[in-house]
Amino acid sequence: MCNHIKKYKDIPDGFYDAVLKRESLGKTEFGNSVAMPHPNITLTNETFVCVCILKRPIQWDEQMVQIIFLISIENRRNKQLQPFYGITSKLVSNKQYINEMIKKKDFQVLQNLLQRIEDDMEDENNG
Numbered sequence: 763m764c765n766h767i768k769k770y771k772d773i774p775d776g777f778y779d780a781v782l783k784r785e786s787l788g789k790t791e792f793g794n795s796v797a798m799p800h801p802n803i804t805l806t807n808e809t810f811v812c813v814c815i816l817k818r819p820i821q822w823d824e825q826m827v828q829i830i831f832l833i834s835i836e837n838r839r840n841k842q843l844q845p846f847y848g849i850t851s852k853l854v855s856n857k858q859y860i861n862e863m864i865k866k867k868d869f870q871v872l873q874n875l876l877q878r879i880e881d882d883m884e885d886e887n888n889g
Contacts, residue, residue: 763832767812773834774805781832795819795828795864796854804837809846815867828864845880852879
């Protein structure tokens with residue numbers, strides 16, 4: 763995944779090693795067939811997520827994983843990341859959303875789910 767990201771993003775040479783370091787420090791599997799690996803320190807100039815949906819689940823650490831969200835949080839100050847964390851949390855904890863992503867393996871499905879979550883959160887805040 764790190765090599766794939768290099769085709770689209772300027773990531774430092776130590777990015778892969780930082781992801782492995784974080785994996786050695788603790789689990790990044792979240793249940794629900796999801797793992798969210800990330801570097802142990804902030805290394806990139808922008809926040810991004812690379813998503814991989816596997817054909818078949820694999821043993822990650824203690825759990826089976828089929829969707830991997832490789833996340834990098836930007837190293838700048840004053841990051842407005844609360845909405846990102848809220849939306850991501852609601853996505854990965856919803857078994858129906860995860861099953862839909864696994865079944866359809868389509869980027870548009872992910873975009874639609876993220877938009878649905880964002881709309882629901884706005885309705886909760888306005889209602």
